[in-house]
Amino acid sequence: MRSPLLAVLLLASAPACSEPSEPRGSTTFTPAELSLFAELRTNGGTAQVLVTLLGDGTSVTLENPDRLSLEAPGGPAQTLVPGGFGYVAQLETTATEFDLVFSRGSERFVSKLVAPPPFSIVVPSATASRASPISIHWDAADGTFETWLDVTAPCLSWPISRYFVEDPGVYAIQPADLAIEPGTMDCDFRVWVTRSASSGTIAPGLGAAPAPGGMQTRSILIPTSP
Known part of the structure; x- marks a missing residue:
């Protein structure tokens, strides 16, 4: 399968039974109980990250004071917003390494996102x-x-x-x-x-999750x- 993250998101969004249920808010869980699944995509000029949060095996929605942001080292930052099956952000940049930050109040949990080398x-x-x-x-x-x-x-x-x-x-x-x-x-x-490639790392203090994926496209x- 070309995108493991998509499979995770589809499974997370599928109902466990015939009765529909609303996703629980992120503050229901401690950071250690939240699993973060992330995929970075870049075409050399635009970088996009797709993220979903799971808690107890089900989709979780962000709620105050929790926040996700994508940050390029020494460059711009963008808050993730709801999109598709999870949360997305996009930056106009040629960078290939990023920080994905989960914040809860003054606490910061920094995961590393790494795209494969650029090419022409x-x-x-x-x-x-x-x-x-x-x-x-x-x-x-x-x-x-x-x-x-x-x-x-x-x-x-x-x-x-x-x-x-x-x-x-x-x-x-x-x-x-x-x-x-x-x-x-x-x-x-x-x-x-x-x-x-899967070459990023999830921040210590967050729940277990696969290494973030990275994709470089031309x-x-x-x-x-x-």
């Missing part, structure tokens, strides 16, 4: 022929990262998706990969490369012709 994608500079392999290169990372490559286009009957246990830094779209109606002329391919367009 290199594709053919001229319009690429779909009759030949189309090479895609990006900066291979030192260390082990899970990597996904996705290719979408209006002319593709279905997207191309590839998963790599280790970051290879290169991939070639083969003509046999392409499901395109005969007679299709020019078509732009959108390539997405996502590098993922995208580029490839004009193609028959």
Whole structure:
């Protein structure tokens, strides 16, 4: 599964029985009873964090005086707000390391969020022929990262998706990969490369939770012709 956090959020939001129940407030629990699940995503210019809180295995809503904030070292900070299945914040920054702060009054619990190394994608500079392999290169990372490559286009009957246990830094779209109606002329391919790792740490004093995940994503367009 591409996003472990999403699975956690879906499970946390599912009712345990047929009777619906409202999430309990965070002040019902001590900090040590609150489990924080976090995922950091960045595209090199914008960083976003998605967080959910669990208490006793169920979703928890933040209530005063509790607060979550995302802070870039020496840079801006943003309070997390409700969004989707949990809480979100977004910063315009190129940073790859952040503090995720859970505050209760004067107490601060600082978790560390770390994104994989940034990279750039290199594709053919001229319009690429779909009759030949189309090479895609990006900066291979030192260390082990899970990597996904996705290719979408209006002319593709279905997207191309590839998963790599280790970051290879290169991939070639083969003509046999392409499901395109005969007679299709020019078509732009959108390539997405996502590098993922679990390398952050949850603050001491909070409940047990998996290491926060980090994702670094880049995208580029490839004009193609028959």
